[in-house]
Amino acid sequence: MxxxxxxxxxxxxxxxxxxxxxxxxxxxxxxxxxxxxxxxxxxxxxxxxxxxxxxxxxxxxxxxxxxxxxxxxxxxxxxxxxxxxxxxxxxxxxxxxxxxxxxxxxxxxxxxxxxxxxxxxxxxxxxxxxxxxxxxxxxxxxxxMRDLLSRAAGTDVGSVEGWRRVLDASLDLFSQPLITPVQADQARAQLDKIFGEVQP
Known part of the structure; x- marks a missing residue:
């Protein structure tokens, strides 16, 4: 058994x-x-x-x-x-x-x-x-998208060492804003305008 x-x-x-x-x-x-x-x-x-x-x-x-x-x-x-x-x-x-x-x-x-x-x-x-x-x-x-991510990083992100680099980059990405709140509000206003115009 x-x-x-x-x-x-x-x-x-x-x-x-x-x-x-x-x-x-x-x-x-x-x-x-x-x-x-x-x-x-x-x-x-x-x-x-x-x-x-x-x-x-x-x-x-x-x-x-x-x-x-x-x-x-x-x-x-x-x-x-x-x-x-x-x-x-x-x-x-x-x-x-x-x-x-x-x-x-x-x-x-x-x-x-x-x-x-x-x-x-x-x-x-x-x-x-x-x-x-x-x-x-x-x-x-x-x-x-492991193959392309590995190509960009120059290492296999499927390995523990490569995945550590990805996690470090993720922390950089999620710990700081890429745009300001004002820019976000401006973009939303544009989206409202664009999608409002295409509503039936």
Missing amino acids: SNDLTARARIRDAAIELFAERGIEGATIRDIAQAAGVSSGLLRHHFGSKEGLRDACDEHALSELLQVNAHFTEFRSLDRLTPKILLLQRYFMRSTMDGSPAGTAMFDRIIDYGEEWLARTDLKVSDPRAFVGLLTVMKMSMFT
Whole structure:
């Protein structure tokens, strides 16, 4: 039994890595079994199908990420930023983009959490749901646009060292305004004028 459990974990971990790099469609049962060092038959024995394997991967990744989410958002225990966590984050970004139900559920949970966080701050925004959605998608793009971000940074942002640089840049971005409140009000006035003119 313990050997079966060990094989199951190896298959799951291999699948997470391949799904993160290639997407659900790009990773075959044969590739996953080979990476895990097992037969395709044993993979099917444990998970039934690739969809069943994906569901197991989603459940595992969601559980792991939720355990560390509070530590990251509260800026505590940043030593948990390990290659494994970065892999799980990449996996969930890919899973969400591929239409995984668990990935979509995680996205919805992040949006809900973001609205709760926003309500506890002194930030003044015109549309809280849109604000949180935009912020979340911007953060997700650091994963989905990994190749271009790595090109700009001159290092692989999928590594712990590269991701540290991205987080430093994020802190610079979010800790200082890019425009003044007066400029924002002027831009909103222009938007009201433009979109007011196109209303039926």
